[in-house]
Amino acid sequence: MEQLDRALRLHQLLLDHRRPVPQSLILERLECSTSTFKRLLALLRDSYQAPIVWDRAARGYKYDTTDGRFTLPGVWLSESEAFALLMAHRLLQDVQPGLHQQGLAQLQSGIGDLLGPQWQGQAERLRVESIGRQYVAPELFLPLVQALFARRRLHFVYHATLHEAEPRQVSPQRLCWYRDNWYLLAWCHERAALRLFALSRIAEPLALDEAACERESGELDALFESGYGIFAGSALQQAELRFDPSAAPWVRDVQWHREQRQTIEPSGHIRLRFPYADQRELVRDLLRFSGEVEVLSPLTLRRSVIAAMTAGLKKHETSASVVPPVSE
Numbered sequence: 001m002e003q004l005d006r007a008l009r010l011h012q013l014l015l016d017h018r019r020p021v022p023q024s025l026i027l028e029r030l031e032c033s034t035s036t037f038k039r040l041l042a043l044l045r046d047s048y049q050a051p052i053v054w055d056r057a058a059r060g061y062k063y064d065t066t067d068g069r070f071t072l073p074g075v076w077l078s079e080s081e082a083f084a085l086l087m088a089h090r091l092l093q094d095v096q097p098g099l100h101q102q103g104l105a106q107l108q109s110g111i112g113d114l115l116g117p118q119w120q121g122q123a124e125r126l127r128v129e130s131i132g133r134q135y136v137a138p139e140l141f142l143p144l145v146q147a148l149f150a151r152r153r154l155h156f157v158y159h160a161t162l163h164e165a166e167p168r169q170v171s172p173q174r175l176c177w178y179r180d181n182w183y184l185l186a187w188c189h190e191r192a193a194l195r196l197f198a199l200s201r202i203a204e205p206l207a208l209d210e211a212a213c214e215r216e217s218g219e220l221d222a223l224f225e226s227g228y229g230i231f232a233g234s235a236l237q238q239a240e241l242r243f244d245p246s247a248a249p250w251v252r253d254v255q256w257h258r259e260q261r262q263t264i265e266p267s268g269h270i271r272l273r274f275p276y277a278d279q280r281e282l283v284r285d286l287l288r289f290s291g292e293v294e295v296l297s298p299l300t301l302r303r304s305v306i307a308a309m310t311a312g313l314k315k316h317e318t319s320a321s322v323v324p325p326v327s328e
Contacts, residue, residue, distance in 0.1 A: 006030050007040050011072060014052065018068070020060025048072055134181050134200035144184065144199070147207040148172040151214070154186070156205040158197060165203075170195070171212035173220055185220065187213045194223060228257050228276035236275040239282060240296040243270040247292040271296075283308055 013021055013029055027037060041061075044050035050072065053064040063070040147154040154172055159165045170186035173194070177183075182199040194215065228239070243251045245268030252264070257274035264270055276282050283304050286293055290309055295302040 003040065003043065006032060006036070007043050008072075010037075010040050011044065011050070011070075014061065014063055015069060020055040020058040020062040022060045026061065044072075134198065136182055136199045140199060140202060140205060143205040143207045144172070144202075145175070147205075147212070148175060150207070151212045153189075153208040153210045153212050154205060155208055157203045159201040159203065168197075169208070170197070171214070173215055185223070187215055189213070194219070228274060228282050236277050237298050237301070238273055239276050239298070239301055241272045241286070242294045242296055243272065243289065244292040245269060247289050251289075276301075279304055287312075 009030055010026065013026060023034075023037065027034065030037065030040075032040075041052060044052060050070055051064040052061055054060075055062050062068055144154065146152070153169055155167065155169050157165050158168045169189045170184075171189070172184060172186045174185040175182065176185055176196075184197045184199060184202070186195060186197060187193070188195040248268060248270055251270050251272070252262075256272060257276075260272060260274040262270060262272050279301050282301070286295065286305055287308055290312075295305050
């Protein structure tokens, strides 16, 4: 990949100079040896029929064309550009299985053609691993995206819980990818308010002919930027947490919230303070540090974490209910 990147830089160097480019300048700009430069010349001449010649009078290299310019066949990408495309290609494949059946196959093929054979083989070196992803049927996306971009209302059945389902008519505003799961931010006409819908709980989507209700971008941005996590709300509270030093590697450099305030005590304990609107996601995240965090405030959050920990202990306090591991 480094050789291809340097070959592209050599090509651009020859185009940028009106006069033939001395070899000394080429070696300096490409940061390479004479032998490496000779290999780059051979690559451009043999593989891409680049008419690079040595101008004896001007003592430099140039393109032997009427105007001194030459276009490389196909599309050449720098290393950073190719990496960005490789990541896009990999994300299209892995972020939602089955999406290629809904019109993305041609786009993926186009990206593959753009990358060329010299980069396509590197795609396997990138891995996107989604843990805890909820299943979303591929055929769900087409009517949803059509309604979103056509600015039409959408009707679907929403399963808020396993035992509760109700029809909803919404005006889609944004499609969100959060923590390996898809969500639809929409204006719910039944609730007359903005609501967030998990796509894994949506069934029977149908794009309607009626125009969608438009909401201001500032209102949509504020919904996500105010409190902690995906659950939004206007009534904010301040969570104040104290983590043990043992949790520092997983807490110190993590952005919990844009407005967080962090203090490291002489003992190594970390105090963290940030706003939240809905405590459900926050409680679940804090349970990961159940033995290493103390909720200092507010009292409602502290009680909820204690209640969750207590319920978990009760699940494990009866030895008779413990099933031996398979390995035993």
